[in-house]
Amino acid sequence: MSIQFKTIKELSSMLRSKEISNHELTKETFNLIESYKHLNAFITLNKERALIKASELDKNSSELSLSGIPIAQKDLFVTKDLRTTCGSNMLSNFIPPYSATVIENLEAAGCISIGKTNMDEFAMGSSNETSFYGNVLNPWGQNLVPGGSSGGSAAAVAAGIVSAATGTDTGGSIRQPASLCGITGIKPTYGRISRWGMVAFASSLDQAGPMARTAEDCAILMNEMCSHDPKDTTSLDEDVPDFTKGIDAPIKGLKIGIVKEFDLSKLDSNVVKVFEDSKKHYESLGVEFVEVSLPNINLSVPTYYVVAPAECSSNLSRFDGVRYGNRCDDPKDLEDLYIRSRSEGFGDEVKRRILIGSYVLSAGFYDAYYKKAQQVRRLIKNDFDNAFEKVDLIMSPTTRGAAFEAGSMSDPIEMYLEDLFTVPANLAGLPGISIPNGHVDNKPLGLQLIANSLQESLLFNVAHNFQMTTDWHLKTPSLEAK
Amino acid sequence: MDKETVTTISNLSRLAFDKENEEKITKDLENIIKFVDQLDSVDTSNIEPLTSPLEKTAKTRADEVTSKNRKEKFLKNAPNANEDYFLVPRVVE
Numbered sequence: 001m002s003i004q005f006k007t008i009k010e011l012s013s014m015l016r017s018k019e020i021s022n023h024e025l026t027k028e029t030f031n032l033i034e035s036y037k038h039l040n041a042f043i044t045l046n047k048e049r050a051l052i053k054a055s056e057l058d059k060n061s062s063e064l065s066l067s068g069i070p071i072a073q074k075d076l077f078v079t080k081d082l083r084t085t086c087g088s089n090m091l092s093n094f095i096p097p098y099s100a101t102v103i104e105n106l107e108a109a110g111c112i113s114i115g116k117t118n119m120d121e122f123a124m125g126s127s128n129e130t131s132f133y134g135n136v137l138n139p140w141g142q143n144l145v146p147g148g149s150s151g152g153s154a155a156a157v158a159a160g161i162v163s164a165a166t167g168t169d170t171g172g173s174i175r176q177p178a179s180l181c182g183i184t185g186i187k188p189t190y191g192r193i194s195r196w197g198m199v200a201f202a203s204s205l206d207q208a209g210p211m212a213r214t215a216e217d218c219a220i221l222m223n224e225m226c227s228h229d230p231k232d233t234t235s236l237d238e239d240v241p242d243f244t245k246g247i248d249a250p251i252k253g254l255k256i257g258i259v260k261e262f263d264l265s266k267l268d269s270n271v272v273k274v275f276e277d278s279k280k281h282y283e284s285l286g287v288e289f290v291e292v293s294l295p296n297i298n299l300s301v302p303t304y305y306v307v308a309p310a311e312c313s314s315n316l317s318r319f320d321g322v323r324y325g326n327r328c329d330d331p332k333d334l335e336d337l338y339i340r341s342r343s344e345g346f347g348d349e350v351k352r353r354i355l356i357g358s359y360v361l362s363a364g365f366y367d368a369y370y371k372k373a374q375q376v377r378r379l380i381k382n383d384f385d386n387a388f389e390k391v392d393l394i395m396s397p398t399t400r401g402a403a404f405e406a407g408s409m410s411d412p413i414e415m416y417l418e419d420l421f422t423v424p425a426n427l428a429g430l431p432g433i434s435i436p437n438g439h440v441d442n443k444p445l446g447l448q449l450i451a452n453s454l455q456e457s458l459l460f461n462v463a464h465n466f467q468m469t470t471d472w473h474l475k476t477p478s479l480e481a482k
Numbered sequence: 483m484d485k486e487t488v489t490t491i492s493n494l495s496r497l498a499f500d501k502e503n504e505e506k507i508t509k510d511l512e513n514i515i516k517f518v519d520q521l522d523s524v525d526t527s528n529i530e531p532l533t534s535p536l537e538k539t540a541k542t543r544a545d546e547v548t549s550k551n552r553k554e555k556f557l558k559n560a561p562n563a564n565e566d567y568f569l570v571p572r573v574v575e
Contacts, residue, residue: 190535191535191536230541236536299524305514313495317496320496323556323559323568324560326561331570333571334570334573339496340498343498351499354495354497355507356515359515362490362491362494369521371531375526375531375532376521376526377531378529378530378532381532412514413513413514416517427535428535429536430535
């Protein structure tokens, strides 16, 4: 029987009824990986250990929520004794001595980590083209990008290889690829999920989250991914609710804000139509739409491109060719070792961002750029605080359009604007979800909903209501195995 | 953004570029800095910078040994090490 395109819920029920064994499910997952190898969604596979764990589960069945479910892990989470590259040549031989808290939490819930997914180098990119291991292909087209940076995770779910994958989102890296690949992905509230064992990009923005076929599956994953972690000083010491509870409650009377400052007239009219149709659909479910003003929201991308590179330049200083990672051949002295190891190990986009970071943090420019951006960041957060006094959620398209062709976007700033609608939630630390809501030219689009801090349950509820009454999340690409 | 500035920040970043790349990177950086210069248009006087969405003091934990010494495992990832130390080119003559 085919396991392709199945949800966690469906696979769990097949396992429980013994329609399929754990070993068969994992084995079949590796067959699918092989069939769709050309998508380049994986960097490293965990075949041997995954099959052993599956066989053990067949011998000793468990009632754990993710028991036997194969999950693809973004190659940004360190995995004990399993190579972790973060999409970079810098870490092409790095075997972590420990696992990220997210990985430990998911594996303790019974999941089977089947491998590490391809991604933009150090999560810096929106098309997966900055990966040292080659770009990932979007299952929805011939030469389309899957988005980024969690593009391998998104493509693996969209191709139906796995029911779920992990991602991380610093400026849209879960929501944007989810949108471009026609799947569901959520960036939780900053601090909800431990950052311990995530290779750091921009520490005040980075947040892990689940990617799956449905909002309900994302809720199931979130239940296991969230925990208070003493090893991460920014981990929230908050109770983790059961995110599936009340997920199908009616949403009549809910108020959703539409941002006045997002000028949708600049987008393709078909993209706008998909958005307007979703609005009408929610109205039919009893939602009331209200215009809200977030006066500084259009400064989010420039703010992000000061804050994120600044934090990146600081975080990536650890890659010095001494303790781990790439080291150049025959260094003539320590300086030469640092400079050549880094220059060989990092790709162009990573170098660009380190340089911008060094620039905005350097003496004489710190106040004009770094401090200024942090002040604007406060204004953006204040805008959200004011808006959430009037509405329960804020809705927008996730992206400006559908997936574009690989190689078609060469201007870095054009690429940065891919994250126009997603970056604000990172700056303000708010949870945001992207759900499939339509197609343009047979390519999927996503709808973004942003909630106030810690309101993920509301996001799941509103997303699930959409998915109970539409079928966009059920559409699958016509894929040829190669 | 001129070549001198790019040389300074490349040096601060411990990165080196060949001539051809240097020109491209100078141009890219110039465009990016121009793009973020939009922030100048906002009045931010008396606005407290927001460094993190969590405006709480970072929590600390007790300084207790939580796992046994895994020196060998950590040294294994080093490009060059002996039994006890990471090895680098001689620093002091």
